[in-house]
Amino acid sequence: MKITKVAVIGAGSMGRGIAQVSAQAGYQVALYDMNREALKQAFANIENMLGKAIERKKITEQQKADTLKRILTPASLKEACEDAQLIVEAVFENLEIKKKMFSELDSLASDNAILATNTSSLPITAIAAATKKPSRVIGIHFMNPVPLMKGVEVIPGLATSPDVTNAAMQFVESLGKIPAKAVDYPGFIASRILDVMLNEAVYAVMDGNDPADVDKAMKVCLNFPMGPLELIDLAGLDILLNVMETMQKELGDKYKPAPLLTKMVRAGYLGRKTGRGFFEYK
Numbered sequence: 001m002k003i004t005k006v007a008v009i010g011a012g013s014m015g016r017g018i019a020q021v022s023a024q025a026g027y028q029v030a031l032y033d034m035n036r037e038a039l040k041q042a043f044a045n046i047e048n049m050l051g052k053a054i055e056r057k058k059i060t061e062q063q064k065a066d067t068l069k070r071i072l073t074p075a076s077l078k079e080a081c082e083d084a085q086l087i088v089e090a091v092f093e094n095l096e097i098k099k100k101m102f103s104e105l106d107s108l109a110s111d112n113a114i115l116a117t118n119t120s121s122l123p124i125t126a127i128a129a130a131t132k133k134p135s136r137v138i139g140i141h142f143m144n145p146v147p148l149m150k151g152v153e154v155i156p157g158l159a160t161s162p163d164v165t166n167a168a169m170q171f172v173e174s175l176g177k178i179p180a181k182a183v184d185y186p187g188f189i190a191s192r193i194l195d196v197m198l199n200e201a202v203y204a205v206m207d208g209n210d211p212a213d214v215d216k217a218m219k220v221c222l223n224f225p226m227g228p229l230e231l232i233d234l235a236g237l238d239i240l241l242n243v244m245e246t247m248q249k250e251l252g253d254k255y256k257p258a259p260l261l262t263k264m265v266r267a268g269y270l271g272r273k274t275g276r277g278f279f280e281y282k
């Protein structure tokens, strides 16, 4: 089945990026969020990102205008799903919320539509089991920030059909990105390995290291393009905590979140999006 319309559900940090790159690749996009304010912010953010791409001479004014024209922001989930051949869910990282969402999507989507989740860590097989047709459910795990990151993990669940997996891999390639297939195990490949390191960076702060020194050491000694704490601030401390908790539950205490991470999330220090994480943002 040819994909022409992509519905993106959830217009937070990830949903807005997925909507942008899909529209840039020529797809019609319906971006939906239960929070109209988030949707407005998402649209402004996409405009801003495209503006920066013009400054870097990556796209033209005309391409920006065409991309924005392809993104609609319907008022209901039903309208967003109508005629979409691919639906990508990017709502909160919570299994119950995602299962409820997939059961709704299952009834709203057309029969052959592919239902994808952008979850960082939750089991695709469990999300798929909330639908009547788990063969059409798959994980398409974009990296943050979506417009800049090349790699995307594609994670079939236990019941996902090979056709759906192939279509998802082709969709990722059509965005100019590179798909990497991963087995449906908590954290898949990239998050599982990276997040243990990020959690360890939080322990280093607990041990008394200055956050700036932790980031500096990783950048100058190991050639990291960005410090781990800066990266946690970008992704969201709540997001890392959610992933660590899921992995701890499923894989054991090796993945126990650092107590400081839990404490900072409780304080509302979620990183860039709240203006404060390991660093402060104006």
Ligand SMILES: NC(=O)c1ccc[n+]([C@@H]2O[C@H](COP(=O)([O-])OP(=O)(O)OC[C@H]3O[C@@H](n4cnc5c(N)ncnc54)[C@H](O)[C@@H]3O)[C@@H](O)[C@H]2O)c1
Pocket: 009, 010, 011, 012, 013, 014, 015, 032, 033, 034, 035, 038, 089, 090, 091, 092, 093, 094, 097, 101, 118, 119, 120, 121, 141, 142, 143, 144, 234, 235, 236, 239
């Ligand atoms: N932030 C990252 O670095 C990152 C990277 C890869 C994957 N992910 C995954 O992507 C997903 C989204 O993460 P995010 O960082 O964009 O989150 P976010 O909190 O920035 O955005 C989530 C959006 O979903 C909306 N939403 C929540 N429930 C909804 C519902 N029932 N219907 C419609 N909209 C709803 C919220 O209003 C919010 O705007 C999560 O599963 C997360 O684990 C995040």
